[in-house]
Amino acid sequence: MKKLIIYSLVFFVIVGILLTGCGKKTEERNIKIGVILPLTGQLSTFGQSVRKGVELALEEVNREGGVLGKKVELIIEDDESKTDTAQTVVTKLLTKDRVPLIIGEVISSITLAVAPLCQRYKVPLITPSATNADVTRTGDYIFRTCFIDDFQGSALARFAIESLKAKRAGILKDVKSDYSIGLASAFAKTFKEMGGEVVNEQAYAAGDTDFRTQLTSIKASNPDIIFIPGYYNEVGLIIRQARELSIKANLLGGDGWDSPRVLEIAGASAEGTYYGTHFSPLEKSPQVQEFVSVFKQKYNEEPDALAALGYDTLKLVCSAIKRAGTTEGQKVRDELAQTKNFAGVTGEITIDENRNARKPLVILKIEKGKPTYFISIKP
């Protein structure tokens, strides 16, 4: 008898699932845009910053009457900084919520994992900050509103040689991140082309907390600059432990450093380090200053590069839908591809033939505990 109950229970569960599965979605009143971000987990500050920028832009767009006469609504999903969760959640956005377009993801590895899904369902995916070059090579429905690592890496190498007069570079990269690997190889290529020498290349894995062994062996090759293309959790520790090992060389990083957590973890040892990013709140242009004041008013904190990129991305998406006159995937895709010098707070956005954006790299230097504008390098 007991077996019979259990079998019938399991049977009903399965039938129940099958039924809930089907059924079509009715047409919606306003335009839904999917947003996929790491709101929790290892890289949660990136996700939180982009969300603030996107939501600020949404308010402005809806205040000016939305798009095509309809209000714009965001479905924001958290992927916990994990590729498996991202895949499940993006499938839900594509098939259950049937969104016409998705903004995201922030991290290169996760964007690379979800891009094939969007390509398969012919839904445009725009990443505000994933800089790994392979992202847009997935397919013609994948776009980005930031520069790519090939540009960021070579710009940083040019900066190291020309401005910092570096000759011997050590590299410490995160073997678990496409972003870090791509940026490190781009930097090394240009650095060598311009006469520099990469004296020692060491690796670590995201989640490590002790880098003294790698730093000690880099120190032994006495470089005058160490390039650390990692994300902020590990970078903060690396800077601190490097100074503890009394390493005097310049420390240089990419946009992965752009989070208040670096200063929180590294503290005083971050003094005098440099990193490249997409945006600085101190830029003089009126559009930037207006964005900074509105942002400060809403969140009473200064916007960082990711917030600015999020803001620009949503504005760009809305303008593309307006130009396309419909939310149909193919048309929106074509409009996005033809975007020419769209005035964004992170600079003029022109989508090139590989669906990447050509944008300047802004170099910041940490002085007296604050990132200060140093120089910007044109593509």
Place this chain on the structure above:
Amino acid sequence: MKEPILRVEGITVRFGGLVALKEVTFSVEEGELLGIIGPNGAGKTTLFNTITGAVSPEKGRIYFQGKDITSLPPHKRARLGIARTFQNLRLFSRLTVEDNIKLAMGLPYPAFAPLFSLPSYHKMEKQMSESAIALLKTFHLYPYRDRIASALPYGERKRLEIARALALKPKLLLLDEPTAGLSHQEAISLMEELKELRKGFSLTIILIEHNMRVVMGYCGRLITLNYGEIIAEGTPEEIANNPAVLQAYLGEESLC
């Protein structure tokens, strides 16, 4: 003189510093019922473990039906026809009584046969069931056929272990305290059954026992072990009056 079924020559076993068996030498004729007695810790069970291959001796050889089996692994010795029971009952407690018996029948068909339910699979399974049932009937265990072994009363579990050993169709059966924990009446009826079986299965039995009435009444010959050495060997009568045996048991009242 026919080759003795089992020859044990100069077996010495050492666990760390402790010498469990020292130069143990004896032989057993086919069809004999040999008893091994001795105080606790004399090395009786270690001797069984050495014969069955669970323990490898430091020195000495063991011959079974003339073949040297000293270095054979336990499962090969069992296949040759050496079966045993354990001092503290090692049954497959979550398997049914019938399955416990069937375990001793090895694998009579290729492993993948059940996958494609080949004829050989069905035929052999039926045969195994039949011989298992026959054995259970002779041991009056048939009513417990589908119960799991751990659900049986103690007496029945003792008999099941012996039945399982017999399912190996052994030539030599080593019984480690078969009547331990049984009432006098149960012990006697068990020994009677064993006498029948010895004739029926042309079986040689070696018995480790503390129950002197059983040993004296049923064993053809006795060996006394003390501190890992054989101190006496002979018919029950000779052993009963042997000074060394009495001294070994110290203060036990006269044996008969």
Place this chain on the structure above:
Amino acid sequence: MRAKNIILVIGIPFSLWLINHFISNPSIFSPYILQIIVLMGINAILAVSWDFISGVTGQFSIGQAGFMAIGAYSSAFLTLKYKVPFLPAILFALILSAIAGFIVGIPTLRLRGDYLAIATLGFGEIVRVAILNMPSLGGATGLKGIPIYSSFFSVYLALAITLWFCLALLKSQPGRILLSIREDEIASQMMGIDVVKYKVFAFTFSAALAGLAGALYAHWTSLVHPDSFSFMKSIEIILMGVLGGMGTIYGPAVGGMLITLLPEGLRLLLEQNPLLYQNKDFVRMLFFAILLLFFIILRPQGIFGKREAKG
């Protein structure tokens, strides 16, 4: 007996093929639910593979994720880099993980209980870190763009075959022998059973099944990276087996499905409560941990297992 087998052997594949047409068509059936159903099938195979070695043969393994990784990566490598069709890739994955099971089985099976468990845990981690350091296997970022060959049909056919093989073995003499090894290895040896040979067979067979599940997984998610085969995955597989009922084969299969269903059900349930939804992943694992504790202490034989009578 014969007629019943024939009906099964033809009936099940045909009905699966039929359902597949209905269920895999995105316009009729929501792919989101399909995704859950396919993962349920894959996890069921994994749970059965664990139960075969740990539940039936009693050799507690915390390394199934390692064999799953071998199956996933080897098949993905073939289909991605050499455009090998699906079936040969799966067979290769099966054989390779079986060989891995054989190589790992022989030395570790001399160990007992928790030493064996820890050795298998070590093996699983070694496989993960080895893959991490193999650039041709995509290193830490894994293999991407694996062709999506798996489908409802292939996964549930594989599950049906797995259940048929394991149950047929379990109900016959090979199964009894494996169970006897679980119950009392020494007594089993004394009954003339070559314990090492059967343990290695069980290990190899279980590894092959885990490899099969890995290959199906890789060709469904189209992305594999070392972190999805960490020892946490092995622990999840153990959870499915224990809850389903160790040693019954069909128990862990159902356990595997329920455990996969749980987070999605939880996701729907939690959507209403924002705070819980915010960290739903931890709630899921917390719920697993409590469930595991509940079962082990109050109902050790799991949902389908038989209560062990106290003799």
Place this chain on the structure above:
Amino acid sequence: MSLFFQQLINGLAWGGIYALIAIGYTMVYGIMQLINFAHGDVFMAGAFAGYVIAQLLPDKSSLPSVILVFLSAMLFSTFLGILIERLGYRSLWKKNAPRLSLLIVAVAISLLLENVGLMIFGAAPRSFPSIIPSRSFSLGSISFTNIQVIVILSSLVLMVALQLIVMRTKMGRAMRAVAEDSEMSALLGIPRERILSFTFALGSALAGVAGVMVAIYTPQINPLMGILPGLKAFVSAVLGGIGSIPGAMLGGFVLGEAETLVSAYISSSYRDLLAFLILIFVLLFLPSGLLGKGVAEKL
């Protein structure tokens, strides 16, 4: 050459930490033959207890507050250790349930602790307040920080203290008796349950201290920080000879040094691989470890 010595010092710090955690594994295994999977998470709990107390303290780097942080971590871990033993293991251990169930309970408790930590503190790593401001010294070209010295010295001191407790005190003798033969010691009137709780308490206290040390040394904590060090500490215990406390200490330092040298001279991505290769090697060829005593299977 100075590079080699510099790496050795880096290894020493982690060696001390592994040793402290390994001792907990060895003691519990000695008595219950159980691998307490949750032990790594007790180490994490200690770090978080220290973190919470450090946050509340007004003047963080004064000597009394440093001691308070260590003490609170030790107390919380000890309390947690006893709780785990009482609620998780005791009922099963008394019923001498199959070892498999105990192992699964250990895994479940470990999952429980990790996810409660994630629920309360979130997955993003938190930086530990610098209650001991780090100053680096250098001897010739080798540089080390005061924290490294503190970590190494305090782990040695704690180990010696523990060895004294186990070898000299009555409770220590009782512990060794129960480890030797728990049935016999029960017959002789040794209160096994109390000894078990005491063992868990001692092991957890050490793990708690190790937790705070790692928090200061890194200085970063997150709810999953206990998993890898926990596993490696177990490898150290097995390497040293499971059940032997000096073995755990030796194993901890050997593993700490081996890992540092491998990641310095081969590559850091093989560091974790090394720990598991050692584990498999020891389990197969050196079951009683470096200092352990053989464990014969009673037939």
